[in-house]
Amino acid sequence: MDTAVPGQRDPALFSLSEVTWAWMHNRTDWGYSNSGLIVSRGQGLLVDTQFTLDATRRLLAAVEEICPLDAVRTVVSTHQNGDHTWGHRLVPQAEIVTSVASAESGCHEMGPEQLTLLAHSAAADKASMYVAEHFGHFDFTDVMVVAPTRTFEGREEVRVGDMVVELIDLGAGHSAGDVAVHVPEERVVFAGDALFSGAHMVVWSGSLSGCIRACQVLLDTGAEVFVPGHGALLDRAGVVTIQRQLSDVAEASGAYAQRGVPLADAARLIKASHAGRWAHPERLFTQTAAGYAEAGVPGVPSSTWAMVEGMASLAS
Template sequence: MSHDAHLAPIADGLYAWLPDGRGTWGLANCGLLVSEGQAALIDTPYDLPRTRALLEAAAPVLGPQGRIGTAITTHSNGDHSYGLAALGDVEIIGTRDYLHALDHEPTPQQMHALVAETPPDQPTSWYLRRHFGRFDFTGIDPVAPTRTFSGSLELRIGAAEVRLVQAGPAHTDGDLWVHLPQHGVVFTGDVVFADDHPVHWAGPIDNVIDACLGILATGAQVIVPGHGPLMTPADLRGHIDYLRWVRDGAHRLHALGVPAQSAALQLIDSGRYPGLGLPERLAITVATEYRHLAGETGTPDLVVLVGAAARIALGREQARIPGQRSGADDPSNAAPQ
């Protein structure tokens, strides 16, 4: 089985697990910090086979006596946390709000059922299979943080200083990012995506922008996004410009009374960021921003949000390949609603 990732050294005793996940969901970046016989993992892959592959790659770095004693989990989405189940007896650190966010996160069993057991003739099922069908959601018992904090938390792993900063609600309700001041590196979790349109479930977008500005203010020269290749501070500044564009566009269209799904389509059709993959994710981020503009405080239905993205993706696919339906057989379902 190919695990489409490798452990790359990015600073002294610091490694990044960088799957090539461009244009798809779920292939998250992870980090490994090793110092004076201690080690910490930052996030995990989505499933147990991929997590075991990471641990195998880490073994030569850890040495015969080394073990991972700490796992830092940037947020509750499974693509960053399901692999915690493979780590055994470790301290798991996340934000206090992570525990709340976990309440409305799909379980591995639900993900397996959504991907494997739903009829493939609906846009949502088609989309979930396309992007999540590569993962093995079986045999995973979700594991929650054993140590939580709000605000910020300073840690020491061997001689290495580690600073955790709460960012949520932003991508999710319980985000954090990880600053390694001696290394000049930040692991952002999913408050930052590279190469693809980001997806933000909690918002508002201003909170995501504030997190990005906080990351820039550290002066770190290497930024490891939640997904995609390593970034420079200049790359992150460009990403902040993108977020402001989405925010301003969503606010303008909301004020005009344009429904969220149509607003997402208008932003996509503007062609402003043609190099970014997964433009359909704008349906989710714009819907998130609209909820804030409407003062809604309830928990959104994640499957409904993915369905909105799926309809756009299918519509674009059918426009690109006339006559081909890519496994979803009711074109009326592809029409934006």
């Protein structure tokens, strides 16, 4: 299944069923995230906003064609990365729901001012140049980080009109706390960055096993349509492919860790063997580092900046 329209660069709202829509970018570059919409009997639930206020305004204009904005009473935040949350201030009437782990991880996220400084810095080190290349074109003017207003743990059912919507706390995987939104009657899951489609996953949490486990939780919902945080729609086979790829990297990184191969070398070897055709193979650094951390290798870096340095180095 692929919603990508050749040549089309603008995001658009795709109908998945009578009550579910996906706002999708036809690209896998950093920062272009997908959002979700559920509308039933005049009530709306939005899954994630966008990176910039401009991008969020475009999303909300499309939402308004389906449901008045003041009827969107809930925004579910799948995790706290800016590309999914920095538009929250444009939905002030909604409660913002996420998991306890996700909400707690928000304190450690880079803010819009810091990212703007980094993206426009003239520093010539690889990491700074990587950030400038991938984030320099975004305008974070007037972005204010809005914290979640309600949290949950485990699973929670919310009602949107006639629809029962299940919020699933996936725990640590892509981020320190990921959440998925499942609409059982429609067999649709909004996965946030627990799934990347057409691109390699970034692992910020240090838990590759958490990413693999999250894929299984998503498959166990029995859903047929999966909206990833980035890239085109996925079917069940697509999720299985991602899970297998993550498992292969976990196995390879575990083996290199056991042989005492330095992390940077292991990441290069894994990129050479596992890059395939997906975008951003440099993100395999973060997967390898997570594999090393889980194998108990001492001193594995885990900070956001260390991950950026590792990716920048692997990209060059």
